[in-house]
Amino acid sequence: MKIRPSIRLYLFFSVVFLGSVMAVGFSLLSVHYFIDGLDKGFSVVMSDLAKSVDVEEGEPKNIAGFNVSNRWQDTPDIIQQRFISPPTEVGKLQKIKEQSSIFAVPENIYFVILFYSPQGEKRFISRVMLEKDRPVIVGSSAPEKRLYLIIFTGVAAIGLFTFFLVMIMQKIAKPVESLKHWAKSLKQDNLQKPLPDFTYNELNLLASLLQSSLNSAHQSLQREQHFLSYASHELRTPIAVIRSNVDLLQRLSEKTPLCEKQQLTLQRIQRAGLTMSNLTDTLLWLSRNDEQEVTQEPINLYEKIKQLCADLDYLLNAKNVKVNIDSEDFVVNVEATACHIVLSNLIRNAYQHTQHGQVFIKQQGSRVTIINCNDNADSTAPISETNVKQAAFGCGYGLGLQLSEKIIKRHGWFYEIADVHGRYQVTVDFNRNNS
Structure with missing residues (x-):
């Protein structure tokens, strides 16, 4: 048996799907903007260091965790190992993250960028953030716990959204269900009763149109039934007259035989009268009330x-x-x-x-x-x-x-x-x- 689609279920799952997609999408967008903001902050700090710190060849300087050098060879070995070639585009931050999965917090992060000093000299500014060197902040939760908290918060938000959606749909679906049950209960004896209130103007208008259409159809059916009844009753008399006169002609033909053509004509009239009589009886029977x-x-x-x-x-x-x-x-x-x-x-x-x-x-x-x-x-x-x-x-x-x-x-x-x-x-x- 073919399963017919439900508008309510279709609307429910569509809205839940769209809400979930929007929640996940905005969450990912927020993460992207957050990380992009941090990278831009790093770039600004590195730019200020390139402008304010003087370095000599072979003598790189470490300031607040940032390494500043004027040659690629002077950058830390770990940076040279992670980045195959030195950056060539000025002001473009290059970054490498080491993490076990896309949802995990990065263990190690490596930054490097190229700037020019006010004197036009190259400045390679780099930063290495290793997990072992990361300070422990008292009161902060572990990265895994924070991840679980984020996931739980997202699921809870979707669940809350679904709950309110169900409540709204119940408020809409209840009048629709009432309209359906009312329409199924419509009969000839209750068709003229006042319309119940279905809360919403659109549903009340639909119920009014439905009642009007059924009234019109019922009136048309009554007119047809009355016509069939009246017409059939009126036809019975001339049909009876035709059949009785045919019988009379047949009895008269026994005394005064008719010719062959006259006899055939009389038989045709007799057959037509019988057919019309049967049809009239059928129409009369069908025109009676079904509940009789x-x-x-x-x-x-x-x-x-x-x-x-x-x-x-x-x-x-x-x-x-x-x-x-x-x-x-x-x-x-x-x-x-x-x-x-x-x-x-x-x-x-x-x-x-x-x-x-x-x-x-x-x-x-x-x-x-x-x-x-x-x-x-x-x-x-x-x-x-x-x-x-x-x-x-x-x-x-x-x-x-x-x-x-x-x-x-x-x-x-x-x-x-x-x-x-x-x-x-x-x-x-x-x-x-x-x-």
Whole structure:
């Protein structure tokens, strides 16, 4: 399962990372400026010594720990060993540090610089700071302890920063969590209630927009449901009139036979009336309130399938289609209208879209499987789920299938469309426990 990123965690770790980087960066920058300041102080002292101390060749002078000479050969041997060649750039301090690690305090440090005296003579000023010669200051801690103290101080600063960041994010996240729970709890009965206060203006505005959008969607849905209900009720009367007059014409044709074209026309009207009647029943059923209590009654699936196949047999007229029904007596407690609509639509689509082949209707317990196969079906062609639906049920009566799928989904019945070696089948199980 794909783990979705969290804005809160992303923001938290991003701010902690940036704060840590800034703390470490400024610490390193402070260390650099501190050391650079010490080097500049050394350079100033060495410059003053070059201007004020007179030395002769072979007679270097030591003043306050600094060695002043006018020849490189006169500098201390340890300086000549550490620096391969004498400095050539005037005023540029050269420094060598000996330390065990980058975080450790240097054990030995060597300095050398080149200046000119007011008379234009060279002056090599050097300084050697050895660990063994370093004075012990009473009350000062060891370098390692100071290093640990610096590290502890840095970690404590980052921890304190993280703590305050968590507190701030909690103050921001709590109203956001409240908004999320409020949005998840929105239903038709509490949609009109006053908005709670989510502390921040942006969240209150977002909640207002969300409530307004849901109200608009709910009103649109109600208008559509009312339209479907009113339209379906109004259509029932003319459809009933058409079907009753068709039945009357059929009875009259028994006394006065119609010609072949008239009989075909009458059959088309009869089929159209039956289709419109079924569709109207479906729309009326779907336009009912979802929370309306559903009355279940026992339905014998064997008898229902037999009845529907007989009613829809006219769809196979003039077609070379063989229907195989494998059914057994089984009673299931369902909403009668919903069961009738689903089976009627599925069988009708199988009949309509099989031109030359076979239709298999198998019912075992509460599960009904309908398979239709045209003899000219190419079983080797790759078939996607979309092609399966179009091939098995076509697109001429797509509304009936869509409505049936909505009914099945509302009841929680098992529903599956698949292809089996070029045959197309649909399965529905009217028992929720088996889905």
